[in-house]
Amino acid sequence: MKVTGLLPLSLAIYRRLWPGRLAGLSMALLKATALEAAILAGHLLLYPTGLVQERRLPALPAQDGTARLPVRSGPPVVLLHGFIDNRSVFVLLRRSLAQHGRPRVESLNYSPLTCDIRTAAELLGRHVEEICERTGSARVDIVGHSLGGLIARYYVQCLGGDLRVRTLVTLGTPHAGTRVAPLADAHPIVRQMRPGSGVIEELTRPAPGCRTRFVSFWSDLDTVMDPVESACLDHPDLDVQNVQVTGIGHLALPVHPAVAAGIREALDTAHPGDALADGLTVA
Secondary structure, rough: OOOOOOHHHHHHHHHHOOHHHHHHHHHHHHHHHHHHHHHHHOOOOOOOOHOOOOOOOOOOOOOOOOOOOOOOOOOOEEEEEOOOOHHHHHHHHHHHHHHHOOEEEEOOOOOOOOOOHHHHHHHHHHHHHHHHHHOOOOOOEEEEOHHHHHHHHHHHOOHHHHEEEEEEEEOOOOOOOOOOOHHHHHHHHHHHOOOOOHHHHHOOOOOOOOOOOOEEEEEEOOOOOHHHHHHOOOOOOEEEEEEEEEOOOOOOOOOOOOHHHHHOOOOOHOOOOOOOOOOOEEO
């Protein structure tokens, strides 16, 4: 049984009916909350380092005979952060990718003043074209956290980005819209992340022949997703793999080692149904 977003009254009822399960749930929530607080503190320290756009990487240099780590043959990986964030959120993930043979990783910043997902998707498209031209690669892989995943999905589905994006990995992205923090509706881009918004409706339209493979990671304790299943991607025309992560929150998704392992395997394989990592469940 999956229980999310319980109110105090519901907790009281649940305590009477399933006292053992409530204790387990409370402990899991406590651990996830403590981890989220620690990650937030660390991210606040790193945040200033990610305010400026990183230096663009050239194409891979020719081997000069010196010993190097094995390099995989996959396309460049583009990392796209979430709402009111920057590329510093991916410090650990890009290190993990580089250590496992993917040195061509670029983190893109979009402005915190961005007010439209469509505009951000167009800008992403221009960045992707520049990366492909500079590196000589015909396609890229994208990893998007939260809003970043929604921006990348809009680019792929609605702006022809499936020609350039081989695999799109999303982490805690509100594919079906989220109802969390209703007071945040003053911001236009938050309204676009609501269920039934114009952007969400556009993404439900037919997308026949879409060439991009989607892998969506979602967590059972992601308090930014309301309901948590809104981070699952369900579209009849898309090649989709939904991967459930247990016991961690929204901020932990880009930094957790198990998720990083799952991302690496998602980028290394293009076959739906493969197990991604220990502790992750393919849906």
